[in-house]
Amino acid sequence: EAQLVESGGGLGQPGGSLRLSCAASGFTFSSYWMTWVRQAPGKGLEWVANIKEFGSEKNYVDSVKGRFTISRDNAKNSLFLQMNSLRDEDTAVYYCVRGQSFFRIWGQGTLVIVSS
Amino acid sequence: DIQMTQSPSSLSASVGDRVTITCRASQSIGANLNWYQQEEGKAPKLLIYTASKLEGGVPSRFSGSGSGTDFTLIIASLQPEDFATYYCQQFYSLPRTFGQGTKVE
Numbered sequence: 742e743a744q745l746v747e748s749g750g751g752l753g754q755p756g757g758s759l760r761l762s763c764a765a766s767g768f769t770f771s772s773y774w775m776t777w778v779r780q781a782p783g784k785g786l787e788w789v790a791n792i793k794e795f796g797s798e799k800n801y802v803d804s805v806k807g808r809f810t811i812s813r814d815n816a817k818n819s820l821f822l823q824m825n826s827l828r829d830e831d832t833a834v835y836y837c838v839r840g841q842s843f844f845r846i847w848g849q850g851t852l853v854i855v856s857s
Numbered sequence: 858d859i860q861m862t863q864s865p866s867s868l869s870a871s872v873g874d875r876v877t878i879t880c881r882a883s884q885s886i887g888a889n890l891n892w893y894q895q896e897e898g899k900a901p902k903l904l905i906y907t908a909s910k911l912e913g914g915v916p917s918r919f920s921g922s923g924s925g926t927d928f929t930l931i932i933a934s935l936q937p938e939d940f941a942t943y944y945c946q947q948f949y950s951l952p953r954t955f956g957q958g959t960k961v962e
Binding site: 800 | 858889891893895900901902903906912944946948951952953954955956957958
């Protein structure tokens with residue numbers, strides 16, 4: 742069974758950094774685009790970034806460009822999101838998601854709170 | 858960016874009701890639209906892809922239609938487990954964008 746498990750969330754300071762990880766299992770990780778989607782408390786879903794199967798293409802929503810970096814390690818079946826220059830508005834549950842168009846497999850999410 | 862607008866933002870319904878949720882795109886997206894269901898405190902679940910194709914394991918009371926800019930999700934007979942929030946999502950272009958959600962309560 743395909744599964745995604747996020748980790749690395751927690752409290753981050755404004756201007757600080759956090760690194761999210763996502764461990765994939767139950768499918769051939771290197772065969773899929775991967776995506777990060779976030780959801781601020783009580784709000785809707787926001788696509789954040791995606792990365793091609795072998796990392797040759799990466800895309801970001803404008804609000805995180807230059808601050809967040811998506812990456813992957815196919816040998817370890819892992820997806821990452823390096824979050825720098827954190828802002829209050831980055832507070833959200835971050836979901837690791839399989840796919841680039843159809844989001845069939847979602848992790849349980851990891852909560853990031855940006856606060857001083 | 859393509860803006861997705863859902864209506865209504867919330868609706869009150871009873872078990873057995875027919876529920877209709879609409880989603881409008883700010884430009885034509887063909888049939889490049891998906892629908893998701895999100896229960897409270899859980900990750901979203903794909904219901905309908907490419908506007909009208911039912912995801913495996915999803916009950917047949919769910920259906921989707923539309924193309925271009927106007928799309929509809931219908932729940933033919935609302936069941937207790939369907940009380941949730943529903944989102945549309947376009948995959949015509951980047952960034953992928955979601956509607957603001959429709960809460961069925």
